[in-house]
Structure formats: C-alpha cells, structure tokens
Amino acid sequence: CLAPPDRPPSPVNVTVTQLKANSATVSWDVPEGDVVIGYAILQQRQDGQMQRFIREVNTTNRACVLWDLAEDADYIIQVQSIGLYGESQASKRVHFRTLKETDRLPSNSSNQGDITMEGLDKDRQLQTGEIIIIVAVLLMWAVCLWAAVIALFCRQYDIIKDNDSNNNKEKTKPSSEHSTPERPSGGLLRSKKKSPSVNIIEV
Helix, strand or coil: CCCCCCCCCCCEEEEEECCCCCCEEEEEECCCCCCCCEEEEEEEECCCCCEEEEEEECCCCCEEEECCCCCCCEEEEEEEEEECCEECCCCCCEEEECCCHHHCCCCCCHHHHHHHHHHHHHHHHHHHHHHHHHHHHHHHHHHHHHHHHHHHHHHHHHHHHHHHHHHHHHHHHHHHHHHHHHHHHHHHHHHHHHHHHHHHHHC
C-alpha cells in the first residue's frame, strides 16, 4: 500500500555488509526529494528469541552498525525512514546470518569485545611508546657518533698541525746550515772592511 502523503516513502536497497560473529552493518537508500530526519530499524532473530528496535533522529546517516548479535544465527531486519510528520512503512524484510566465532577474534560477549578493543588500544599505546624510545636511542647514537667524528677530526687536525710545524722546523734547519757557509762570506765582508784600515796604516 502507498504511504500517506505526509510521510516519507520506505527505504530502498536495504543491504547487510561487514558480517561478523557479533556484528553487522545495515545500509539503505532514501528516494530523492523527501525530507528524512532519521531512521528506525527493527531487528529480530528468526527463532524469535530476541527482538530489538533501534531509532535515531536528527541524523542523515544511511547506515547503522548492529552490535551484540549471536554468532551463527539468522536475523531479519526492516528499516523505516523518519520524516517531519511521521515514519514510513517498513522496508522489505532482509535476511542475514552472522558468522561463526572462529571466523573473527575470540570473544564470547560484547563486554569481552570491549576488553579486547581496550587491549588493542593499550597495545597501540605501547607501540607508540616503544617507537618514541627507539627514536630517542637513535638520536643519542647519532649525537655520540657526531661527537666521535668531531673528536677524531680535531685529533687528526692537531696531528696534521704538529706535522706541519715539524716540517717547518726541518725546513728552517737547512737554511741555518746553508747560512753557516755564508758566515765566511760575512767574514769576507768584514775582511774587506778591515782592508781599508790596513791601507790606512800603509798611508
């Protein structure tokens, strides 16, 4: 039957994805041109043991995650659009079956699943802390390595400087040795200076 004119039409293309042992995702489409402010989902186990009604307004979401599902169980869902003046007719019934527990991380209840998530968060924090420690150690090694390189460079520079000073000293020694034979020339110059005094004596 057709929906009243003041109510939105029923959702279309209702599909179930991301099936797990204890959860699944329901998505749907809304015909264009209709004002939809929320949705309502009727979730029911096929054996009739559990029924849940999910309602959310002031949202434009076109998907919802179903939690706390029983593993390896059959479910039926129907989706309704919520408009400004009421709810639409329910969509077509969609059937799906959850996976077995062995197909996902081991957890027997939603609480354990929460604990598992908290454990994963703690593991992520630990991994982040370990990364920070590793980076700090690497930085310390880099600083020590640079210090060693600089010290080695300074030591080599001092050795080169000492060698240069020794070479300069060795170079100055031959010049002094060469200067010794020049002393006679200096002596000759002095003798030449003395020769005029000799000449003066002769005069």
